[in-house]
Amino acid sequence: MANSDNAFQQMFDMWQQGQEAYLKAQKEAADEFSRNFADAGSANAFSMGPDAMSNWQGFVNSWAPAWNPSAMMANGSADQLFAQGKEALHGMLDPANWMNHAPEQLRNILNSIAQGPQFADLATPQIDAAEAWRESLDYQKAAMDFAKIMQDAWGRAFKRYSEEFTLEDLQSGEVKEALDAWLKAANEELLATQRSPEFMDAQRRLMRAGVEIKARQRETAEAWCENWQMPTRTEVDDVAKIVHELRREVRKLKREVAALKVAREA
């Protein structure tokens, strides 16, 4: 028991020391904060007097010492900075960028969570969720890539149709010929696309991404079955495999018995 008391005492000391260190750090920051506001030389620290900018910079520096506004301004004019900001804003608002860049970054983050060190009882649901999310993004990306290849193929088909079937042809009023020409152009373009390495690669990635999601669904369903004391798919498959192997074994034995009978009769 003495040991146990000592252990609790040690834990209490550690906690107390930690608290003191935290408060001390807070006090230093608070002191710096007060000094900067006092340097403003005015009762109203927020008034925009001649020293307001330097006061502001000092204040920010007290919280973020690495920040150097002079260096940032030296990189380019205010217009350039504004242009960069505008670009970044457009980037944030453009859905195409979400699909092209954000999921990739998010994917990397999710991957780093999923592939990180695994602790026995900690963070497993989070790791599973990160993997499931990444797989979902993979599928979205694969579906987008595939759709783009098909969209391009339709675009080429339409271009070809416009070139081969002229306005004059349309003016003839031969609707069936126009339709047949369109179907022919589209068919040939789609078939050519389906043979291209880009199509086959996109098709393969889409298939893989889809199957990986299916595998994840199966995993989720199995977890649910386990929670409710129901047989899982894996367990049922195991039974099917055992029956399959037993059936083979029985057939083999039956043949051996039959062969022995024939040999004995001979």
Add this chain to the structure above:
Amino acid sequence: MIPRKRNTDGSLMDANDLAAQAWSSAWAQMVDAGMKAVRSSEVLSGQRQAEVEIAETPADVVFQIDKVRMLKYHPLAKKKSNAPPVLICYGLFGRQTMIDLQEDRSLVRNLLADGIEVYVVDWGTPTRADQYLNMDDYIDLYLGSCVEKLVELNNDKPITLFGICEGGTFATALAAMRPELFAGLALAITPIDFKGEPDEFWQGEGFLNSWIQNLSKDDVDLIIDTYGMLPGELTGAIFSSLTPMASMTKYNIGLANMDGNEAAILNFLRMEKWIADRPDHPGEAARQWLNDFYRENQLVEGKLEVAGETVDLRNISCPVLNIYALQDHIIPVSCSKALSKFVKPALYQEIGFPGGHVGVFVSRKAQGVVAGGLSEWIQKTQKPASKKPAGKKPAGKKSVTKK
């Protein structure tokens, strides 16, 4: 380009007149197309799923092993042919009902009408409980047992096996492993060399080969390990995507063009019923089909092992009839014709049917060319064996498998 219309005196037609005439013509054609669609729609709305019947030729089960059944069709001719009985073996990606889609387009009925005894293998409906069945089971155990049984029913005399598509590949492998069981081997739209001659492919040919060969072994394993089976919906979607525009237009333009023709619409519905009934392919067998056959081309490389035995196609010793479709978008012509490299020329014959994969069985032309050609080949090349093959054990008594 369509030539611009001219007046009766040869001068180019006035632009306004031209536009009025074009509009009038276009409108008339659109109304006509609309009326055709309405007429087709009327006929279609009067049909019920249960009334669209396929595979109506009566047959009885004469043998069963697990879910696999062998059925014997009732004879139709008064006079029986002297030719050996024919066992028809379809693949696992579709149903054998294709060979008897409707009364006037039935390979089975054509053979029966010529007095030939006809049997068919029905693989049943595999479920996930059957996912561990592999090529050993399908080729050696199931098909081998059916053939053995038929040989036994035929007084221990060899029979003719007619394999179709994947079933043709099974039949070919078995004929190479157990040549003494066969009086003849007929094949239709059967892949033998799974790479074929890609340089000779026409525009819509060989997609399946290219797409599967673009997958890695790991891709194939991922699909099978995840699903357990190769889902029928997935294979159906892949088959549809091989002919993109035909698949996209068959339920609209295609139906409208039938113009309310009841016979044509019923043919179409029977075909749709067959397509919709696509079973799942057992997983392990599908894994081998995609990896060993399609990706690694083991059959023609002489590396395929079935039931512990390497399949050597040069062992085929019976007459062979190889029927392929010149516009087949699923099995390229060069993939089928490759069998000629392994069979002695004196034993080998081909029929190149001018049509598509399914047209070999369901088109009107096929009834004469394919069914007629097959019947004629059977009658000519396969004289009834008067006694058991010399120097060989009675086929029906030989062990089926080494498992």
